[in-house]
Amino acid sequence: MRSYRSNAGPFNERPYYTADEIERICVDSLRVVGLYPDSPESIRIDRFIEKRFKVVPEYEDLGPGVLGMAKFGNNGVQGIVVAKSLDDENSKTNERRIRSTLAHEGGHGLLHAHLFAFAADRLLFGENTPSGPVVLCRDISGSAKSSKYSGQWWELQANMAIGSLLMPRALVLKAISKYLVPSGQLGLNVMSQEKRGDAVNELADLFDVNPIVASIRIGEMFPENRSGQMSL
Amino acid sequence: MSALYAYTMNTTLGEKIRELRDKKDMSLRDFAKKLGDVSAAHISDIELGRRYPSDSLLVKIASLLDVSVEELKKFDCRAPVDEIKRLVQSDPAFGFAFRTLVDKKITPEDIIKLGENKPDRGKR
Numbered sequence: 001m002r003s004y005r006s007n008a009g010p011f012n013e014r015p016y017y018t019a020d021e022i023e024r025i026c027v028d029s030l031r032v033v034g035l036y037p038d039s040p041e042s043i044r045i046d047r048f049i050e051k052r053f054k055v056v057p058e059y060e061d062l063g064p065g066v067l068g069m070a071k072f073g074n075n076g077v078q079g080i081v082v083a084k085s086l087d088d089e090n091s092k093t094n095e096r097r098i099r100s101t102l103a104h105e106g107g108h109g110l111l112h113a114h115l116f117a118f119a120a121d122r123l124l125f126g127e128n129t130p131s132g133p134v135v136l137c138r139d140i141s142g143s144a145k146s147s148k149y150s151g152q153w154w155e156l157q158a159n160m161a162i163g164s165l166l167m168p169r170a171l172v173l174k175a176i177s178k179y180l181v182p183s184g185q186l187g188l189n190v191m192s193q194e195k196r197g198d199a200v201n202e203l204a205d206l207f208d209v210n211p212i213v214a215s216i217r218i219g220e221m222f223p224e225n226r227s228g229q230m231s232l
Numbered sequence: 233m234s235a236l237y238a239y240t241m242n243t244t245l246g247e248k249i250r251e252l253r254d255k256k257d258m259s260l261r262d263f264a265k266k267l268g269d270v271s272a273a274h275i276s277d278i279e280l281g282r283r284y285p286s287d288s289l290l291v292k293i294a295s296l297l298d299v300s301v302e303e304l305k306k307f308d309c310r311a312p313v314d315e316i317k318r319l320v321q322s323d324p325a326f327g328f329a330f331r332t333l334v335d336k337k338i339t340p341e342d343i344i345k346l347g348e349n350k351p352d353r354g355k356r
Binding site: 044046050056057058059084087088098 | 250254257258259260261262271272273276277279280
C-alpha cells in the first residue's frame with residue numbers, strides 16, 4: 001500500500017491499494033478469525049464483522065438511499081450499521097444485499113481505519129467534522145456498479161473488498177474451473193462469453209451473493225474485453 | 233463484594249446474551265434465524281441494551297443458548313418499577329422504607345445482602 005497526500009476529499013492522506021493487496025488483506029483477515037473456508041461456500045460475513053471488529057452489527061433507519069455505514073473512532077471501527085429497511089423485507093435479494101453491505105463496511109474497516117486513528121488532531125470533514133464517531137456510508141448509487149470511479153476512492157476500495165471478502169479469488173477459481181479454457185501459447189485461462197451467465201449464476205448460489213455482485217467479481221477476474229487478447 | 237456479584241452487576245442482559253452466543257460461534261443473523269419469528273435488528277437492539285426481550289422470547293433465547301431463564305434474568309438490571317409502585321400504594325410503610333433507602337444513601341450491595349438473607353416473596 002502506498003500513501004499520497006490529498007487535498008481533495010475528507011482525508012489529507014490517500015492510501016492506494018492494488019487489487020492484489022486488497023485481496024491479500026481480506027483473505028488474511030478471514031483466516032485470522034478462522035472464517036476462510038477450505039472449499040467454495042458462503043462466507044460468514046456477519047460473523048466476520050463481529051469477530052474481526054468486535055462490534056454487533058446495528059440496524060437503523062439511515063434515510064433514503066443509504067444502505068449502511070461504518071463508524072470510526074480513534075481506536076478503529078466503533079460500529080457497523082445496516083439500513084433497517086433491508087432487514088424488514090425478508091427476501092433472498094435483501095438478505096444478500098445485507099451481506100454485500102456488511103462486506104463493504106468491513107472493507108472500510110480493514111482499509112481505512114488507520115485514516116481515523118488521529119482523527120482528533122485532524123479536521124477530516126472540514127467544518128462539518130462531527131464531534132462523535134466519524135462515518136463512511138454506502139449508498140445505492142455506489143452499490144450497483146462497483147468498478148465505477150466517481151472521485152470517492154474510499155468507496156471504490158470498499159467495493160473492491162466486497163468481492164475479496166465474499167468471494168475470495170482462490171475459492172472462485174476452484175468453483176468456476178469448469179468454465180475456464182486455456183487460451184493462447186501461454187495457456188492462460190479465459191472465460192468464454194457464452195459461459196459467463198452460467199458461471200455468474202453458479203457463483204451467486206455458491207457464495208450466497210446477488211448475481212450482480214458475482215458478475216462484477218467475474219468481470220474483475222476475467223475482463224470480457226481481454227478474452228480475445230489472450231491468443232498470442 | 234464477590235466476583236460473581238460484581239460480574240452480574242457489571243454485565244447487562246444483552247452483553248450476557250452476546251457472550252453466550254459468541255461461545256456458540258453463532259452470528260447475530262444466524263441466532264435470529266434459529267430463534268424463528270424475530271429479526272436480526274431486534275436481537276441487535278437487545279444485545280446493545282436498547283430493548284429487552286419479551287418473556288416468551290427470553291425462554292427461546294435461553295433454550296438456544298443452553299442456559300436457564302433464571303440465569304439470564306439475573307442480568308436483567310431493570311428496576312421493577314410497576315411492582316414498587318404497587319407496593320407503595322398498597323402499604324405506605326413501603327414508601328417510608330424506600331424514602332429511607334434514598335435518604336440514608338444505602339448501597340445496592342447492602343440491599344442485595346439483606347435480600348439474600350430473606351426467603352423469596354410468595355414462598356413464605
